[in-house]
Ligand SMILES: [Zn+2]
């Protein structure tokens with residue numbers, strides 16, 4: 464980690480005036496001067512918590528979040544989770560790291576929005592979360608994965624041609640940095656929310672027995688591939704490998720849903736398909752949705768918005784000659800698994816294991 468060299472820049476802002484996803488204060492007036500990297504309260508009477516720009520923003524332009532000056536670390540809620548960052552002596556490594564941090568901030572943003580517990584392993588030595596971003600050295604390949612709260616990512620995944628080539632080789636429909644993070648964090652929250660809990664029985668009924676040998680499942684998957692009927696039972700081919708992977712894939716998919724729908728809601732997106740589009744009237748009425756009206760604590764409501772939104776997004780992408788942004792079809796079984804992930808998160812809120820501090824306690828513009 465880099466040492467703090469710059470003088471912290473401090474601003475004071477009124478409580479409750481947090482930026483929305485466009486970076487504007489709830490009061491409608493911009494509170495951020497991006498070029499200067501300084502947050503400034505425009506109201507002369509501003510008082511309340513004082514913030515400093517995250518150290519990774521000051522040193523490397525690698526972040527756009529802020530930290531309360533009362534915190535005992537100069538790193539924001541996302542950056543303080545880093546345990547190993549790449550050697551930044553090359554421009555290539557810096558660029559790759561910035562892409563990784565951008566994806567990680569979006570992950571953390573969603574986790575905090577959902578009210579999940581996000582603490583570093585320094586803050587919570589037993590059960591905390593950490594990230595290690597490493598490069599292959601010599602013949603030693605860095606494996607992306609999760610182990611006891613530490614999520615390791617091979618920095619090469621930030622290289623689009625490398626990642627795209629791997630996606631094709633593995634026959635995957637979707638492979639992104641954000642997708643990696645959302646998958647690996649699913650393993651982390653399995654440990655935190657399900658392992659040894661009253662969910663285990665229900666988990667096994669839905670996903671299968673996770674005590675089955677992982678090594679054997681891995682070998683079987685890479686030798687034989689996914690079973691032919693996987694689309695009827697799993698959200699992805701990889702999910703069919705082992706109940707843990709099924710959970711991580713379902714969890715990641717749920718995060719795709721809530722973040723994309725949240726963004727659509729922040730833009731007030733409404734879909735009202737035109738009857739001239741060649742689709743039958745019945746299915747058109749099912750595709751109507753106003754994202755501002757969605758209730759995010761109601762899974763059926765989320766699903767009602769999700770399907771029309773993905774149909775529209777895929778159509779827009781095709782209009783530009785791009786691949787589908789959402790290359791998935793959800794079976795009834797896969798939807799049940801998403802509902803399970805939703806219920807686990809919602810119940811975590813009710814039983815008090817949600818964060819001590821809610822998102823409004825921190826100052827986070829939407830990840831860029
Ligand atoms: Zn930061």
Ligand SMILES: [Zn+2]
Nearest residue numbers: 646650708711
């Ligand atoms: Zn996994």
